[in-house]
Amino acid sequence: MAQLPEGITELLHHEKLPVPLIKCCNVIVLSATNATELEKQWDCLIELTESDGFLVTIESYSSKHLTTNLTDVETAQPLSKLCLEFPDLYIGCFRRSRQGPLVISFEGKDPSRVQAGVEALCKKFNAGAFSEVN
Structure with a gap:
């Protein structure tokens, strides 16, 4: 486990996840240990992005x-x-x-x-x- 700095860390809760995602500045930590968990966390992150607007999607290069x-x-x-x-x-x-x-x-x-x-x-x-x- 890493120690995260106080004040710039945010927990991203989603009802489908047993443990919240961690956002530290512009980095989001996905704690999945296998492909199924990763897919689930990724889908939840996309849902959070669409509903809360905390992430801005940009055009690809x-x-x-x-x-x-x-x-x-x-x-x-x-x-x-x-x-x-x-x-x-x-x-x-x-x-x-x-x-x-x-x-x-x-x-x-x-x-x-x-x-x-x-x-x-x-x-x-x-x-x-x-x-x-x-």
Whole structure:
């Protein structure tokens, strides 16, 4: 058992649960010990959310992933400029392996902005330099 700080901890009671859920700041503790209990607690949490409005549901993020065989040096400056042009997007890149292709990811709340970022990057290079990955 953990000791929780006083004043920022709240118990979330639900008639279907023998033990209340614990909310500490923006963290909700589910105390399930198996999948059945977890499903029950999750359903109760959703019901509490809808009735009390203590949790705000937001739109999910949209993302696109591109792969390329371009080098890091070739993509670095255009990606830096894109980050300035699209401050509302998270633009990152990584390699799945040392010799593998470069994966560039675009994430944001607005799917049209994500698509615009992808198109802006593709315009900076020759056609066919990137392929989209799911």
